[in-house]
Amino acid sequence: MSKIWIITKNYLKLIFRTKAMLIITILGTLLVVAAVSSAFRTLLDKAEQETDFSVGYEMQDDSKYKIVESAWTEGLAKENITVKNFSKADPEKIVKDGEADVFVVFGKDGYRIVGSDKKEMDTRIVQYVLYNMDMMMNGSVNQFAFPERSLPTEPRSTSENYYSIVEIEYFMSICSIFLCMIYYTERKNNILTRFRTGSAGSPTRYFGKLFSCVLTSWLVQVLIMVGLVSLLFDVQFGKPMVSIGILLLATVAYASFGMVFFELFENSAVSIGLMFTALWFAGYLGGSFESYMYSSFSENIKRLSPTYYVNRSLVELSVKGSSDYLLPCVGVMLLMIVVCVSLGLIITAKKKEV
């Protein structure tokens, strides 16, 4: 263990003496966060407005609800819900054609609600309102009450919050780039020969690289998050200890993933090219460049990206304080660590012979 620490310390010195890489990573993250959060703010705001919906209705002349018709229309309008009155309409066709998101047919003694699967939440709101109307007619309540609309709808992150979290996570995914100069120097100078003749075996060197990379990445994240991003954008991380835990797992997973390429290929340019390509696709599917909430990719494809689980967990923790993606995220990261570390160790062991 002491040998791993000696090597880790040495690699940390080498990493921190390549200051350009650290500065580029910190500034790069901040610039990207600023650029994408600004560019996508409109999209997220528009999406927020889309929570308003329209209700169509048809009231039969002999309906018992006739007496509360004005309360019904005024109450909905007050909540910015568009109300449209129809006569002799085909409710299914109106909902299907999108003329109204939900349709209510008021009969003599009851009502029928027509909605669609896509607008299930809107339908439930209308159902609650109608239940409330019944209560009012029975004298149980005096006023026409609306459900708290923030309760049934999913809370959404601000673009600054969302992109700060996902870009920090994305830049962290390429953290093995910190090791690039070390791999290059060791190959160019044949330093591994000295290690091999000495007392530092390949697992010692491997874990030295991994730990130094993870520690550096963590320090960079801390600098970005605490020191800069929070000041600039007031980023909210939900449940800090859980978020830190996820970030730690993800850092180890991504560092070991990148190291597989560096260990596998003798050529730094090839390693970086392939690693970047793989991580770019993972980030693209996972919502690093467009919000996963409004991504055009199918959920099944997005689930192939480990970045997706990390992003969802962190963003949902931020806005809700909990996430159903937490356990899958931990599982995927642990699996990635086991597979990538095993591969890395196998490759280094295979290269033992010169």
Added chain:
Amino acid sequence: MSETVVKLDGLIKKYDNKAVVDSLSLEIKEGEVFGLLGPNGAGKSTTMNMICSLLKPTAGEIELFGYDIRKNLSKVKPLIGYIPQDLAIYGNLKAWENVELFTSLYGIKGKELKNAIDESLKFVELEDKRNAFAKTFSGGMKRRLNIACALGHKPKLLIFDEPTVGIDPQSRNFILERIKDCNADGTTVIYTSHYMEEVEAICTRVAIMDNGKIVACGTKEELKNLIRKDPDEEITLEQVFLTLTGKKLRDFVEA
């Protein structure tokens, strides 16, 4: 009688069924400066790599200080100091940090480590440059630092693989003098070089390899006597080398 430091017995290394080292047997005694000569592709580096445990032999035995290296690698490694032909140092580390790294890996720490760093840097006369980054050094200084990195743990066997390639005569002379000093302190040395005058200057015994085999082995005088026709004839080691290995160019591609 001197202890046998290196004993190679029927050593074979094959690549694609071709023997690069072929049934090599050799003994190097304590306190010797042993020169290993041969044209390119003769099998010198492969032999050295097997002695340093960088390569596994296809067959044969290697004993270092009486230990079979396959069974006692952890005991043998601290006894060896290897100075590779390439500059195995980090340019972005200071001189003392390079020595510290490679010395501390042998479990040396604290005051002992500090002393080892000081002594190694002083030995190669880089003590006044201890805080300078290795990347700022001249070729000769880098070579000296390369040697210092192998000395910190005080090995009993030093293996030099062409340590004077591409440096000025002053640096070369300095390195040769230092190798003699190491040997005077009781360290056994294995030395390979293509510079015959270097081998002639420092080696007590020499083996000439060709096509994976030792074609001659002995003291410098014993080797010269192999081709000397007249007792008064002046013979150089280079003449011996060319006579035994031929004058044909040796081009080879590394396995």
